Amino acid sequence: MVLDSLKNSGAYTALHPLFQQAFDYLNQHDLSAMEPGKTVLIEGKLTLSVMEVTGKTPEAAKLEAHKRYIDIQTVISGTEAHGWLPIDACKQETAPYDADKDIVFFTDTPSTQIAVKPGEFVIFFPEDGHAPCIGQGPIKKAVFKVLV
Template identity: 30%
Template structure:
């Protein structure tokens, strides 16, 4: 997991993998105010952005997810969002919904080692396939959030080596 902010991207860009660089460049250079919620291609089906408007909810109301094929980059445009995060370790319980390839996700209930990560506008969080995460959480009261999630096929990292 990597956490950053668009205000620091120019200085940190040189240290990022070329695939991450392409995705975060897209996030920092795109005018999302003019775009409607939906899916937008960046690099065909291997890298795309999903713009979404949502209301944050409590941790008890949302299952955590873990992907196997795609990396996620969550980028907050408006609002205040908390994402629960945990690295998959031996102490993680079995998923409540096993991995489904068509959704590239297994879903989890309670995660004992889950840590809340708070995002504010301009923040981004890169989640690796081994990262279990619970997006769209309210730290206190529910609120409206506008965000972008970039999905990156892990095969792109192998091609870039």
């Protein structure tokens, strides 16, 4: 997992061949003007979803993980916290991995919680169990899905 300011996003482009395109899009577009929905940037490899959610309590947020895609998440408005637990410590699956949706959920308790504010981003790799949407009130966020 990586948490940093968007000002420093260039430091992470070497981690994956598609990170440059994701961060360029993030830094060159006004995401606050985008309506909720999905934008395909590279078919099957790089997508952007803009969503508006209502914050949840830490207890209501479910740990999730992905095998095929890396998440780059940023907050457009509001403040969102994420629970985190390394995937090898996630033992209590609620159902088997759903390959079509590239997601598995867990009932384990996160070991750490991080807050992400506008102007910051977080990267979750397949090794990272994460519980998104923790917060109060409305949260507008963007999630890039980057093929591993």
